[in-house]
Amino acid sequence: MSRFEESAPARGGFSYDLCKRNEMLMQKGLKPSSYLKTGTTIVGLVFQDGVILGADTRATEGPIVADKNCEKIHYMAPNIYCCGAGTAADTEAVTDMVSSQLKLHRFHTGRESRVVTALTLLKSHLFSYQGHVSAALVLGGVDVTGPHLHTIYPHGSTDTLPFATMGSGSLAAMAIFESKYREGLTRDEGVKLVAEAICSGIFNDLGSGSNVDVCVITKGKREYLRNYMLPNPRTYVSEKGYSFSKKTEVLLTKITPLRELVEVIEGGDAMEE
């Protein structure tokens, strides 16, 4: 009975059935592997018409760069976006889950989602896992009550701020914000400041790198500027590319043709008796 239940699609939530075996492997001396982390610099600021979020695009696996252009600004609702730092699987899973919950809530209430709703859903999920779901988030959006910007820590605590930075590059970015931020920035000034803060993280923090993503949210409109700046292009690319002097030796080749496309004759009289 229990064996069949294991293979059937689960009811949601985490499953702990491999924990005992993994404990045994650790005791026998095997060390656990490292997970994909988004080393990261993520920032947010409130300007006169709304909220601007920014993030770098590097994903690391230990010291190696696994993804040079990943997306760290996740969609939550048409008027709410969330940047994520920490373990990549946790930030993606938690933002996807809350995004689905918000959509269902919108169907129930018939109203636009509020930023505090997303905030409460995220913080209660993270708190209930006591920090083991390692997701540090910068949540920003504009709803009927105005623009909001919050930071959420992996243990479930939150802050409401006019400007915020998270991730390994947060100190580098905060230095830029603390010196240049003022209230009532215009859209262009705000985007320029966010891009400068992210660049500061990219160039000074080893865990952040590659490009700058920016998202501008105002009342009724959002602009997702993917790869707004590319300050690290690939240099010295040879036009002729790589040429191989010796071809690889092939021992065996097996070619399987795929199904041929069948001709469909429209309007045929196939059913005529």
Place this chain on the structure above:
Amino acid sequence: MRRKALAFDHFLHLNVGKCSNFGSGVIFEYNGSALVAMVGKNCFAIASDRRLGVQLQTIATDFQKIYRIHHTLFIGLAGLATDTQTLYQRLVFRHKLYHLREERDMKPETFASLVSAVLYEKRFGPYFCQPVIAGLGDDDKPFICTMDSIGAKELAKDFVVAGTASESLYGACESMFKPDMEAEELFETISQALISSVDRDCLSGWGGHVYLVTPTEVTERILKGRMD
């Protein structure tokens, strides 16, 4: 509870200084693997090495690491071999159920989300596998992606790598890859990247296994490599 003595128990005693423990290794380096997938012009290629080992001893030289889900969707699994086989069986089961319900094959993007969900479900007690998924989507557009062992998807437009040889593979692919390659050139590039990377990794090698998929055919080739 004493377990029954298995046929290869004496192999464990042959390991110097180690008897039925895993030494101080990393779980991912227990069996050894190298996987790479690359995108070409309306085609893709996925390649793996062929070694199965128990730490530094080689047990098999024809171990399958790339599995076929349906005629244009392949998944390569790197990491602990027992987990890769179990995970493959679970995924093929889920795909068969999907096929029965929807009366069609899964799109590669959907399959990648399925694998991510299956891995994330075991977030606090994970499968020690890193999948590499490659398939042809709508309009024969190639799709590749990889994940870490808890399901963090990494979609790439050029190449993805996994396994113990991944650091060498990153370097080799980064220099050898060109966008929009035709099928034959793509095969040559991926094979050269794989063979040169596994030559620098003790735990993978013993030849290569390459699947090259175009909208009309699937070509499976076995490569000759250093047998050490």
